[in-house]
Amino acid sequence: MIYIPCPHCGHRNADEFIYGGDNDQRRPENPEEFSDAAWCEYIYTVPNVKGITREYWRHKRGCNRWFVIQRDSRTDKITPLDGKSIDD
Amino acid sequence: MTGYNARLDAISHKGMLDLRGDAEAARLCGEALACRFPAKPNTKIALPDHGALICLSDDHWILETVDGLQLQVLEQLELAAEAQFHSFCDVSDMYSHFRLSGLEAMDVLAQCVAIDIHPSVFGPGSTARCAFADAVAQVSCLDNSPAFEISVFSSFERYVTDFLSMAMGD
């Protein structure tokens, strides 16, 4: 059970959270300007990074807020975001 | 012999308001209620007349008051925060409340929540919204006897009572 640092509530067990995807998957503002290929890439593919990823999580069974953490997908180790400490 | 030294009591409904808004909305409401909205998540303050105020995150509070007063308070707060973007809502029926107490109440609670409830970190006045078995609860420490208050969503009331009574060992 990984221990996720919620910026609002502190560390909590992972089962209080839901994974929200990679954080550079912002919805484009102008979908109609996308080529079909580019749009397909946007909807169907994710970076699926093997290594350090920045990703959204939502503290569903707590404060219910979204936030971004940095995790190493090889080890699930969560590392500080932008050098800022994420400890309590 | 079975059973921990603990008891579970249902608490009757409270007036509950779900308050969303930014710091300014909170300030305005604070003025109206003659208190300061806590800014730190998972803190609880007592209100002069109205029970308590729990901070869930920097834009989200739960106000507890005596059942019956909630709509009046709601009106008062709506008025106070009128100019500010906010969302206030009566959620008094959304929650069911319990009091878990007794010498071994912690042994029971530790089976239900994964947060640290040791008195050195979760003493009287502490509160947390967290997973409670497979439900969600607002858990507060009332006193060092110890006693805890547990508020859960109403459709989970039976599940949570059943879970607690199993955890208590009967």
Next chain:
Amino acid sequence: MKYSGFNLALQSLRKHRGWQPAWRSAQPRKSYDVVIIGGGGHGLGAAFYLAKYHGITRVAVLEKSWLGGGNTARNTMTIRDNFIYPDTARFHREALKAWRGLSTDVNFNVMLSERGMTTILMSERDLSDARRMINTTAMFGAEHRVIGIDELRRRLPTMHDSQRFPVVGGIDHPEVTVARHDAVAWGYARAASRLGVDIIENCEVLDILLDENGVAGVDTSRGRIETRKVGMAVSGHGTQVAAMADVMLPVETVPLQAFVSTPIKPVIDNVVVIRSLNTYFLQTDKGELVMGSVANPYPSFSQQGSSGIPERTLAAILHLFPAFERLKFMRQWAGILDLTYDNSPIISKTTTPGFYVDVAGSGGFKTTPFAAKMHADLIANDRPDPLIVPFSLDRFDTGRLILERASYGNR
């Protein structure tokens, strides 16, 4: 030396000194006609079928670690064909049939055993989904059938009922089969090697070389290899390897765990699926119960495993089989799977000429021989067999996805 009872007896008298390595431990050559990346069942199988059916023997299988050490070593051996969409129903029906005769084909006993599967249904909704599956798969000759509670109890005498989810019935899947997972890799490796395929362990593909005609070769931890055709079967590393060929795959890599108990005398023949609780278990020939359930709730490449999923799995099993309470949990492990966007396999050409992919998807042990055959055929002819046309990458352009429910039965 051929594997047979006779030779086994003969060797027994000679202290088994005559057995040769099951596969040649080859050194990479300068070039190959086809390079297969990934020495799991899918990759080794593709190499075997290239040699056997297409006469292409200048083939190398590159495996970054030990042979069959990916998901082939980690899966729960179940070969089933209970899918709800016609394309997948047909595909998996063919896949199930493709196992028949495999041991003889590769002259290696993969211990194929038609154990059958029983699905326990605990809601009317599941029951009506079951009927749907049965009607769809029946078109392709599958023999699933709904069974009533009484028959279910006869098959699973120690099953208790649930107050939370009263059992409403079950499905009998008589043709569901299990095979010894590791043996599939070893058997293909041995057979492919005997046909001239080079099996190269500890050889990681680091890059795929491209030129104006498409694939030109691969760079590996053991040097550069020239080739015009690369088949990828790297389950769990598809994103990374495909990216080397400038291909983006609609997959996300997610760990899936499985568990074994200490060995006990036979208690169940069937694979048992507790549908409403997303849990299944079976018993191996050696006596362990093998159990599994849902995938990790977030993507990861970590095979460390967690404690929550095994706890849930066992709770689900004990919920209906409380007599198992004192059995012992012995080991847990995880594999990482490339789950596709729609949970269906991808066997396809790509936008890079000469680069072919076989993404087994959420549960690809069952498809090993069939997918490998189709992949080999695709590589050899550069054109998909009609059976795999719906499984090409094009479906993402048209939006005609085959959205199999991830949780339908076990992986």
Next chain:
Amino acid sequence: MTEGFRSRSGGRIHRGRKISFQFNGRRYEGFPGDTLASALIANGVSVVGRSQKYHRPRGIMSAGLEETNAIVQLAGNDDEPNRAATTLPIYDGLVAHSVNVAPSVDFDLGSLLGFFHRFIPAGFYYKTFMWPKDRWDWYGGIIRKVAGWGTAPAKPGGGRYEHRNHHCDVLIVGAGPAGLSAALSAGRTGSRILLVDSDTEPGGKLLSDNLTIRSCPAMEWVDDIVAELDLMPNIIRLTRATATGYFADNYVTVIEECPDKPWIRERLWKVRAKQVILATGAIERTLLFANNDRPGIMLASAAMTYCSRYGVRPGNTAVVFTNNNSGYRYAIGLLKAGVSVTALIDTRKEADSRLRAAAAGSGIEVIADARVVSATGRRRVSAVNIVSGNDQSPRRIRCDLVAVSGGWNPAIHLHSQSGGKPIYNQRIASFVPGESKQNERSVGACRGELTLQSALAEGANAGCKAAALCGFALADIEVPDCEHEPEPGVDPVWDCSQPGGQSSAFIDFNNDVTSADIRLAMREGYRSVELVKRYTTAGMGIDQGKSSSVSIVGLIAEIAGLEPGSVGTTTYRPAYTPVSFGAMAGPAKSDLIVPWRRTPVTDWFLDNGGHLDETGAQFRRPLFIAKADESAGDAVQREALAVRNQVGIYDSTPLGKILIQGPDAVAFLNRVYSNNWENLPVGRGKFGFMLHEDGRLLDDGVTMRISDNQYWMSNSAGMADVVLDHLDRLLHIHWPELKVYLTPITDQWAVVCVCGPHARDVLYEADIDIDISGEAFRFLDTRLCTIGGLSARISRVTYTGELSFEIAVPMRHGLRLWNILIAAGQKFGITPVGSDTSMLLRTEKGFIAAGLEGDGYADIFDVGMGWLVPKEKADFVGKRSLEKNRRSDGGRPEVVGLLPDNSDFVPPKGAPLVEYDRNDEVPQQVGMVTIGFFSPNLGRSIALAQLRDGRSRMGQSATIYTKAGVETATICEPVFIDPDGERMRD
């Protein structure tokens, strides 16, 4: 029964009371403090089981949880397979027997297999049984019967298992000298500590090794420390508590057997520790020689443990076989305990001279540079054959006990589970912890520091450090002096059996794997340690290779001519020692396995014939509410008629409800729904469809504007969570600029739906205080009102196509409202209806369900809701994908109605619609029945279906495929009743 092997005094057993137990049908006695293993030895029982594959007689080989042989079945009330006798304290009434034996451990038919030994080496089954084709089942069936250990109990044990979460500053695993010393130093800082040990008492090796600390028996030191620890309020100390799994972020699972509460069988502690100290000791390994598995051959440390801790002699005449210094101490220890030690056979030329002198001084013949090559005796070892120096002619030494010390394997399992990579250490010829990957440190023997002095020092040091890292000031700790122990000085010999000799030098006793099997695997190309493991099954047994795994690596290295370090270990994984399913499952195995959410009416349904089923979102709601003796089908038909002809009442509470509030609420709705949301007046609702970004249907429902900037959205029950996540995600990740708050309010409101021609009458009867006539309160209007004295919100929405009102009251009043309406409806024939009925009604009306008609890749146009996508509408979620997907031509799965030609045939849900081309055997599937019913209101069967290009095929015939045969139906518009919607707008 006499206890012939019990020494007259000594040991940590309590001789004041006897415990009687049964093993293999015989009665024996032992003392409190005994394990089943020690009590059996005391009673002279040598054969305790048979081996897995060859059914060789086996005796006790260890005194701990590394046991591979003495695996027993508990019977009677405690029915349980596969318990290690070495870790099972005896108790009154204990009944145990050997596993894997038929008919008895003394006469086991399976042992015949032993004669075929040579025919069935590792992996033999891969090479044969391929004839007849695909008939492995036959052979497998037989093999399965002989494989396996104990038997699964037939009845539940009924035990209670607790799961408990726990936080601490420092978790210390192991209460041997290293762990105790760590606990003391960390404890004195005031940090919160959890100290766990799997044994029944603290002390670790000191319980049996008779060492001294400060010149006093070491156990006195242990007692002092434990006394001090037990006074510290900041320490929790557990015995019989084993750390079994070490997961990410210092999350460790600990299984505690028989905790302080008698009603709990086992407790699983889920520990989140800031720092972890592993002080798990080391496990002795055996040496390989022919027949090294004979009863009477055991680990030297175990022999010592039986003597000193349990006061039993595991034999009368012993030979000690060692490759390291530990053998000397144990030889002397055995001698002191009254075992005659005939010879100490040391593989090394040189041993520690002091030890050698001590052994010689005690009269033990030390034979250096020698090896045991084989043992003789079948049911008990009777002699060993040794060769020494260059003299290869074996010498025979009689004995009934062989104490083997093959060196020490640090118990690195937990370190390794935590992500650490073990590294090979030449000094002890074993693996030691590598770099820490978590906040974890190993101390003492489990770090390869095998002396007591270093265990104490490292423990103290680590305790201070770990506490300091948690923010506690350093404590002053003095490390006591203790008896000198030499370094082990191990000689890494991996196989002493004569090459080419018999293949009965066992490396993995549990799975019956011999050194010859390992050699065979290597010869056959299974050269990686992982392949050797899987091909031979070495290390995959009940003990998970605790005492064998390093020997396997050593042997592979020797064969391959490599360093053991470059061969590496296989992966250590939980559970460290087997854990009962019950303990893993915990309380969730009960009916609390998944929360059961209830509405105020749930109990009413249970009392009144409601047939509950999963609704989604963890609610259960009735499919129908049957009268006594009424069939399911009849109930649904009756309810459906009632709704169309009189009035029905339905519990809509499980539907998802979200309050959407803020100045940008309209903008938000516009982006998430396909249709336009401007200009919806307060007090009005509107129907909308939400799409996934990839263009598929997500959910439909009505959203009502209840005040200037407040919208109340309903979602289908099963989708409520998904929709909330979808909206929440859009709002926070993609559109943080929108000023909108979402508040889920499902649990605030009980919602009851009254539908049917008499719905209005019922509400008037229930004293509604507003005008709900068709003119005053139109379809999709919403208002506040009071009804039966309750304040409520009433809305006109419908799922059935009938005149229909939804009434929402605060949850606590839900049942009251229900009862009021039922009472008021009596004279109109009000009928409670379930969701199956509701499904039937919506099918008659052709209201589509996103999950059914929208199955697969069907889109909003396919389900006939294209009118919800205004041409001019700007971007909304799913729009871009819709455009893309619609561009590829034709063949869309469009929704149609079906009127079966046989009007009694109800097309089953999911049945394929097919076309036969040129007498194809397998028909082409062109569609699928999404739902079918017998409509009581039409007196015939009807269905909805997805059909390829269905809309262009109205009036044509469709073929429905079922397992039972083929049926035909006429394709029609997907609406069977009231096509113009007059009833619902009434």
